[in-house]
Amino acid sequence: MTKIAIIGGGPGGLMTAYLVERKYKNSCRATLFEATDRVGGKILTNRFDSVPVIYEAGVAEVYDYEKIGPDPLRQLIGELGLKTTPIDGQTIVLNGKLLRNEHEIGEHCGEATLRAIEDFRRLAAAMMPIETWYESLWQDDNEHPWARRTCEEILSEVVDPTARKFLEVAVHSDLATEPHLTSGLNGLKNLVMDVPGYVRQCSIDGGMEMLPRALQQNLIRTRLELNAPVVRVDKNRNGSYRISFRHGRGIEHEDFDAVVIALPHNWLTSIEWGSKRLRRAMTEHIAYYDRPAHYLRISILFRKPFWRSLITDSWFMLDAFGGCCVYDESARHDAGEYGVLGWLVAGSDALSLVNFDDRMLINRAIESLPDELYEEAREHFIEGKVHRWAAAVNAQPGGLPVRDTRSAHSPDTEEHPGIFIVGDYLFDSTLNGVFDSANFATDLLHSMPLLADDLKPDPGKKSATCFLHSYQ
Ligand SMILES: Cc1cc2nc3c(=O)[nH]c(=O)nc-3n(C[C@H](O)[C@H](O)[C@H](O)COP(=O)(O)OP(=O)(O)OC[C@H]3O[C@@H](n4cnc5c(N)ncnc54)[C@H](O)[C@@H]3O)c2cc1C
Missing domain, CATH: 3.50.50.60 (FAD/NAD(P)-binding domain)
Structure with missing residues (x-):
């Protein structure tokens, strides 16, 4: 069973969790970390x-x-x-x-x-x-x-x-x-x-917030951690990733096979990126879209x-x-x-x-x-x-020039193949963009060399890799 951490309970994180459940059904368990006491992010x-x-x-x-x-x-x-x-x-x-x-x-x-x-x-x-x-x-x-x-x-x-x-x-x-x-x-x-x-x-109808609420209600296998801001991400020696998150006044840690960072650009700097290499990759990513x-x-x-x-x-x-x-x-x-x-x-x-x-x-x-x-x-x-x-x-979604979709979603494929990014700023700064991004990132999960055998796309659903192909 592959364990996936999703950071951020805005539309991007919720959509990611929803797609993980639909694409990988029984081969995957996701935990969604949200910093505040509600999901929905900027849908309010x-x-x-x-x-x-x-x-x-x-x-x-x-x-x-x-x-x-x-x-x-x-x-x-x-x-x-x-x-x-x-x-x-x-x-x-x-x-x-x-x-x-x-x-x-x-x-x-x-x-x-x-x-x-x-x-x-x-x-x-x-x-x-x-x-x-x-x-x-x-x-x-x-x-x-x-x-x-x-x-x-x-x-x-x-x-x-x-x-x-x-x-x-x-x-x-x-x-x-x-x-x-x-x-x-x-x-x-x-x-x-x-x-x-x-x-x-x-x-x-009923308010835009019906969307995150409905997404949350439809999550069956995802564990939701509210009031749990992620403060640090590390890579372990065995290739898994350690998520450190705030719990009350203390910090807790948990290990995952893959991490999806579903945060808007302005929140990315609030997380400590463990190794020098990961810090460099994330700083480069942040700087590229810093508008x-x-x-x-x-x-x-x-x-x-x-x-x-x-x-x-x-x-x-x-x-x-x-x-x-x-x-x-x-x-x-x-x-x-x-x-x-x-x-x-x-x-x-x-x-x-x-x-x-x-x-x-x-x-x-x-x-x-x-x-x-x-x-x-x-x-x-x-x-x-x-x-x-x-x-x-x-202000400049996609970056200037627009970065290729795969590297936008994987900041360091070689050393950190299990770290993925979801963001509206990678496409068009809208809900449509963040959903496309969540779709792309959850397709990428299946292309991960280490997890490909574990992760079984649900054959009853649309092919897990169809979105990936349309953007490459
Ligand atoms: C005023 C306004 C109007 C907009 N109007 C439209 C519109 O009409 N149509 C449209 O398509 N788009 C619109 N957008 C854009 C839309 O809001 C975004 O596309 C969408 O919210 C992006 O979702 P997200 O999950 O990436 O980010 P957010 O919605 O920002 O959600 C991020 C979540 O991550 C949480 N978080 C932050 N740090 C951490 C951490 N360290 N650990 C755990 N959780 C964390 C936050 O609390 C938040 O819940 C608008 C944006 C704004 C600000």
């Missing part, structure tokens, strides 16, 4: 204090590309019996004006601006056709003409200043960074998500959804905070007569604002609304909540 559905209305404090939505081809995350959500609701948005608030459709863009900004926006969207779609976007293999990414240019350089070629601002606002909150800190290709991949036909956004990006969420409960006479979308874009997305949380989750807006502030603004207190941030959010909504927002305000996500996402 919370309630307000004054009224038990829910809102998303972390992950906003699921990207659904089932219309283009097989979508493993959608399949997982279906397998877990979860229901989803599409969420959609078109409105953008620019220079204090509400622009709800192309007609209003033309009317308020002029036909030349509308044409410039449409031209850029057409260019984006031509530079990243749907099939290329869907396949997104690392080799192709590195050869893309926008891979070595910054997103800033690409956007600066839009001559019309209002069109440029429109596009900057549209792309900023998706990137979680500034356009000069990421490649044109990464910007492009995010931008085409607004082009019809590429992707649908949807929310999980932190930031979010800040401000969620506000109102007596009623006063904005609905003007905005009926599930989310809209605001030119405040360098370009942010505001979700109508009460459009996707039942809030009774109440209304909830959630500001997803991104990039440098999010980072600078983490130093402000909650009251100040809540005021800033209300002040960012256009004149037509501001007075009503003040009048109907009940309660605000702030969640800070500094350095929690990655």
